[in-house]
Amino acid sequence: xxxxxxxxxxxxxxxxxxxxxxxxxxxxxxxxxxxxxxxxxxxxxxxxxxxxxxxxxxxxxxxxxxxxxxxxxxxxxxxxxxxxxxxxxxxxxxxxxxxxxxxxxxxxxxxxxxxxxxxxxxxxxxxxxxxxxxxxxxxxxxxxxxxxxxxxxxxxxxxxxxxxxxxxxxxxxxxxxxxxxxxxxxxxxxxxxxxxxxxxxxxxxxxxxxxxxxxxxxxxxxxxxxxxxxxxxxxxxxxxxxxxxxxxxxxxxxxxxxxxxxxxxxxxxxxxxxxxxxxxxxxxxxxxxxxxxxxxxxxxxxxxxxxxxxxxxxxxxxxxxxxxxxxxxxxxxxxxxxxxxxxxxxxxxxxxxxx
Ligand SMILES: Cc1cc2nc3c(=O)[nH]c(=O)nc-3n(C[C@H](O)[C@H](O)[C@H](O)COP(=O)(O)O)c2cc1C
Numbered sequence: 001x002x003x004x005x006x007x008x009x010x011x012x013x014x015x016x017x018x019x020x021x022x023x024x025x026x027x028x029x030x031x032x033x034x035x036x037x038x039x040x041x042x043x044x045x046x047x048x049x050x051x052x053x054x055x056x057x058x059x060x061x062x063x064x065x066x067x068x069x070x071x072x073x074x075x076x077x078x079x080x081x082x083x084x085x086x087x088x089x090x091x092x093x094x095x096x097x098x099x100x101x102x103x104x105x106x107x108x109x110x111x112x113x114x115x116x117x118x119x120x121x122x123x124x125x126x127x128x129x130x131x132x133x134x135x136x137x138x139x140x141x142x143x144x145x146x147x148x149x150x151x152x153x154x155x156x157x158x159x160x161x162x163x164x165x166x167x168x169x170x171x172x173x174x175x176x177x178x179x180x181x182x183x184x185x186x187x188x189x190x191x192x193x194x195x196x197x198x199x200x201x202x203x204x205x206x207x208x209x210x211x212x213x214x215x216x217x218x219x220x221x222x223x224x225x226x227x228x229x230x231x232x233x234x235x236x237x238x239x240x241x242x243x244x245x246x247x248x249x250x251x252x253x254x255x256x257x258x259x260x261x262x263x264x265x266x267x268x269x270x271x272x273x274x275x276x277x278x279x280x281x282x283x284x285x286x287x288x289x290x291x292x293x294x295x296x297x298x299x300x301x302x303x304x305x306x307x308x309x310x311x312x313x314x315x316x317x318x319x320x321x322x323x324x325x326x327x328x329x330x331x332x333x334x335x336x337x338x339x340x341x342x343x344x345x346x347x348x349x350x351x352x353x354x355x
Contacts, residue, residue, distance in 0.1 A: 005127035005154040010035030012228025017084020019043025020312040029074025030240035030340035068102035080105040087112025096120040118149040127154035133168030135188030162211025162329035171269040212330020215346030233328035246318030265299040
C-alpha cells in the first residue's frame with residue numbers, strides 16, 4: 001500500500017500510457033481495478049470517432065472524456081485513473097483541461113519537459129507527475145514548478161533507456177549502449193527531490209520504468225528508494241488491452257533481435273518491433289500521408305518521411321504491413337496472453353499477500 005496525493009495505491013504499479021489507442025479505458029480500468037494506476041493515452045484517443053479526420057481536436061476531447069469515465073466505471077473506485085499527455089502535442093493544453101473536467105486522478109506528462117503543466121490545471125484536484133530520464137531534467141522541472149507555481153510534483157516517473165515508445169536519450173548513446181542505467185538515474189533524481197520534499201512537507205514517490213521491469217525488480221528498486229514501477233509492453237499482451245489481437249501477436253512473437261531504434265517525427269528516438277514499415281523506412285522510402293492532423297509541434301508534414309499518427313493507428317488496428325509497433329527492450333520476455341490481474345500478480349508486495 002502506498003500513499004499518493006491523498007489516495008492509496010494497493011499495488012505500487014503504474015501502467016504506462018500507450019498511444020495511439022493501446023491504453024484506453026479497457027486496459028487502464030482493469031489496472032485500476034487491481035489497485036494500481038491505469039493510464040489512458042491522450043495521443044488521439046478519438047481515432048475511431050466518425051469525425052476524426054475532419055475535426056481531430058473535437059474527436060479527441062470527446063473521446064478522452066468518455067474513456068476516463070469508462071475507466072472509472074471499470075475500476076469500481078479502486079486504484080487511480082491517470083492520463084498520459086505528450087508535451088510534443090499541439091493539443092496539449094486542451095487535453096489537460098479535458099482530463100481535469102472528466103475527473104482524472106492524475107496527469108503524467110513526458111515526451112518533452114512539462115514546464116507549463118501546473119498552469120493548465122491550476123486550482124484542480126488532480127495529481128501531476130513529470131516523466132524524466134535524467135537528474136538534470138528533474139532539476140529543471142522541479143525548479144520551474146517551485147519558482148513559477150509554488151508547487152512540486154505529486155509523483156515522478158523515471159523512464160530508463162529500455163522503455164518503449166519515445167525515449168529521452170540521444171540516439172547515438174542508445175545505439176552505443178552508453179546511456180546511464182536506471183540504477184544510476186534513480187539516486188540522482190531522489191537527490192534532486194530531497195529539498196522539495198522537505199519544503200513542501202511530503203514524500204514525492206518515484207516510479208521507475210523501462211525494460212520490462214518484473215516483480216523482483218520492484219523489490220530491488222524499492223530497496224533503492226523508489227515507490228514502485230511503471231510497466232507497459234507486458235500489459236499489451238492482456239485480454240483487456242485496447243489494441244487489436246494482431247498488435248498483441250506482434251508483441252508476443254517479437255524476439256530480442258527484432259527490436260529497432262527508429263527516428264520519430266516527434267524529434268526523439270523511439271523503440272519498436274521491426275515490421276515491414278521499418279524496413280521500408282530504413283531503405284530510405286518516403287511514405288506519403290493521406291491527411292494531416294497537425295498534431296506534433298516538431299513535425300513538418302512537408303519533409304517528414306512518414307506520418308507517425310497514421311503509422312500508430314495502422315498498428316493499433318492490426319495492419320502489420322503499415323503499422324509502427326512500439327515496444328520496450330524487454331519485449332522478448334512477453335510470451336503469454338493473460339488477464340491484467342494475472343500479469344499484475346507478481347507485483348503484489350508481501351504485506352499485501354499477508355493481508
Ligand atoms: C506501444 C507503446 C506505446 C507507448 N506510448 C507512449 C506514450 O504515448 N506516451 C508516453 O509517455 N510513453 C509511451 N510509452 C512508454 C510507456 O508508457 C512506458 O513508460 C515504457 O514502455 C515502460 O517500459 P516497458 O514497456 O519495458 O515496461 C509507450 C510504450 C509502448 C510499448
